[in-house]
Amino acid sequence: MGGVSHELSSIRMCSLFDAYLEKDALGKFLNKVRGDNQSVERLEYTPLERRMVASYLLDELGEEFGVILRGIIHDRDTGGYTLGLESVTEDSDEFVIFSTAISHIIGTPNHDSMSGKYYARFEVKDTDNSDAYLRQAYRLFTLHTDGTFADEPTDWLIMHKMFEENAVGGESRLLHPDDWREFENYANHPLASYKFHYKAPKSKNVDQEVHRPTFFKQNDKACICFFDQFVYPESIEQAKYLRGLSESMEKDDNIEELDLPVGNLVALNNLFWLHGRAAFEKNKDHNRELLRIRGHFND
Template identity: 45%
Template sequence: MTGAADTVRYEGFAVSSHPANPRVQVVTLDKATLEHFEELTSQYGVQSLEYKPFLRFAIADALDKCCEYQLGRFLLATMNDRDTGAFLMEGDADVRRSLVDSDEQRDVFVKLSTAVSHLIGLPNFDAMYGKYYARFTVFNQDSSDSYLRQAHRRMELHNDGTYVNERTDFVLMMKMAEENMEQGDSLLLHVDDWQELERFYHHPMAKQAIHWSAPPSKNIGYVVEHPVFFEEDRNGKPHMLFIDQFAQPANMQQGLYLYEMGKSLEGDENCSNIRVNVGSMLVIQNHCWLHGRDKFVAHPGLKRELLRQRGRFTY
């Protein structure tokens, strides 16, 4: 590993800090790395990855191999370090120039995101999509039952996995395609940068169990119960599980605690805008980062496709 002050070179990739938030590690894959990865995995179609879970580990190993096994180690260390716990992975300038808007290209994105998720853990079954990953498209118009696919409003800061009974240690979001997009950046706030963390963490309601349930489109069908500050990490710092839309407060006290929390998070000046370009993926430690999405500028031809994987760490 060599490099200038702000960029560190590894075998097959480089790392720098994101200009909008230095906690976020920008991992830039060399074109040669991606070409080698495509070559090693060309015999596997996306369907075979969906049918055979062990193949997902094989392609993760192939990607790591292209980087002399330095990539997996770096990504795990980043996710395991509370001070960072997030990376934006993208191809270098040559890769970005050579991207084409095609299904073949998007198949490569599915493979790459699968390799990354299996280097850091194991994706959960996505009940909304019925696979270990989900792909969904945001259009200018929407009639769904949550803010996920609504383009013209900001999706407020939240954690994923609030209304399911399996752990969601990480969230991976990859941009598959976009047309007529303006704004719509990802929003990130680290729990330790939340200016009013102490006010809510040391509140009598912080450890009180709250009910969380999802609308029908999520295909969950049960209610879970947990406090917002549901556990501490190995250094005694808080892990959070909060989302405004799916909390079901049982009384005035709970309702106002959650209301004030939402207001505080939305007003926080330490929230960063992170642009995720086509072919790039943002991966966060879900319990120490809150994420959201800025609104888009309305456009009749607006279209944006995302791939998501959520899962647990296996180390």
């Protein structure tokens, strides 16, 4: 593959692909971005420009780079990758432009209701008074999939670390269903295909309510849709099933912890990878900024 080398990030059966992009190619990509006067504002206002920055990256890394990235994210045994800008820039606007390029190589971003844009940037700091655990630093953020309360498909997500200071802990926690020891118990349970009611808290700016099964099949493989904070069970039996499922995942030995450097992103297939975040150690000066993009596949 032109300009790309890789190594597997762990020896477990289902592992993220850890890609290294050549600095020279990334530098040429950024020169093209600057030469064409691309900016975050231009990408926000003019959707076609988002595909143009994707084309700049493919010009430098080869069309095959896109084919391989899509292949990895569809591959059940991998289903995701980490990559970054290899310190060729520290400009956070250029991080946004890079994530935009990667997202448009994977598919098409969904509208993010929290920000009103195709992406969202948010901080995780010492204090937070929001109505969900997303921005609360000192709590375990439980394993879940994204888009549970959205009425459009959320096939994939990108999380890009934009900035961080005074942070200890807060690793991304990831679990692949094929590595989850009690997966079969919950996937074969009578409530596995029950369409649970999902509703977003106010901060998400989403009014609709949706009904989704926890387990469903794609290409004959069991996929999962679950978020303990947003599901509304209608009986004690249903609540016990959902609580048991969440606790089973949280105690699983095969949870992978990922410590992403600033400037790097992780892309995950959201149809099966579960993600969450470890708690940070208390520090009043702690700050992290993340960018997220969630979207659907085009094929």
